[in-house]
Amino acid sequence: MEAYHELLDEIQLDIERLREESGGVPCPSNCFACCRNTATMAISEVEARDLKVGLEALPIEILRHIRRKAEQSIRKLKAHGYDVENIMPDAGMEAIAVIKGTPEGECPMLIGGVCAIYEHRPVICRVWGYPIHSGNELACCHKTFIGKRRRFRPLNYDRYWKVCQNLSTELGATRKTPNCYLVSQLLSA
Numbered sequence: 001m002e003a004y005h006e007l008l009d010e011i012q013l014d015i016e017r018l019r020e021e022s023g024g025v026p027c028p029s030n031c032f033a034c035c036r037n038t039a040t041m042a043i044s045e046v047e048a049r050d051l052k053v054g055l056e057a058l059p060i061e062i063l064r065h066i067r068r069k070a071e072q073s074i075r076k077l078k079a080h081g082y083d084v085e086n087i088m089p090d091a092g093m094e095a096i097a098v099i100k101g102t103p104e105g106e107c108p109m110l111i112g113g114v115c116a117i118y119e120h121r122p123v124i125c126r127v128w129g130y131p132i133h134s135g136n137e138l139a140c141c142h143k144t145f146i147g148k149r150r151r152f153r154p155l156n157y158d159r160y161w162k163v164c165q166n167l168s169t170e171l172g173a174t175r176k177t178p179n180c181y182l183v184s185q186l187l188s189a
């Protein structure tokens with residue numbers, strides 16, 4: 001986990017470099033649209049362990065709310081033929097399409113437009129909004145860096161994700177878990 005925290009420090013430095021070069025935080029303070037369709041996003045073991053620390057710090061009422069949201073997403077996914085096993089091959093992209101734009105598509109940790117585990121959020125949540133190098137392509141939220149995405153050196157998301165996978169393997173876990181299933185499992189335990 002120490003190595004994971006070193007990675008988070010590195011990501012923060014990269015983000016600060018991009019903020020300095022581009023003129024600040026790119027997201028409007030009241031925007032949380034990207035948290036609306038992340039119920040199936042893939043979370044690696046090392047990210048899951050950090051997320052668990054964030055969950056453990058929350059009051060029981062909030063945890064119940066989060067668990068309820070996760071279970072609602074799981075129920076709706078099940079009605080469309082998805083389960084924890086068959087979602088992951090494409091990192092949850094096909095499955096999210098069936099709940100996109102509905103309350104069940106939301107991240108379970110999104111409460112009143114705020115991330116309940118902000119300091120412990122997964123890596124993609126930290127970098128989305130900035131230009132990122134992902135799968136040999138340049139990706140970016142469609143609301144940010146409009147018309148100037150290629151002007152800046154992107155965040156190396158491919159590397160961050162690789163480090164997460166390697167650290168997870170060292171922890172003995174190679175599987176990624178879709179967000180809502182992971183949260184449900186953590187809170188059931």
Ligand code: SF4
Pocket residue numbers: 034035038107108109110111114115116117118121122125
């Ligand atoms: S973990 Fe937090 S930042 Fe990430 S999608 Fe969920 S609510 Fe949004």
Ligand code: SF4
Pocket residue numbers: 026027028031032033034035128129130141142143144
């Ligand atoms: S990344 Fe995009 S959708 Fe997410 S908060 Fe920033 S502007 Fe909004």
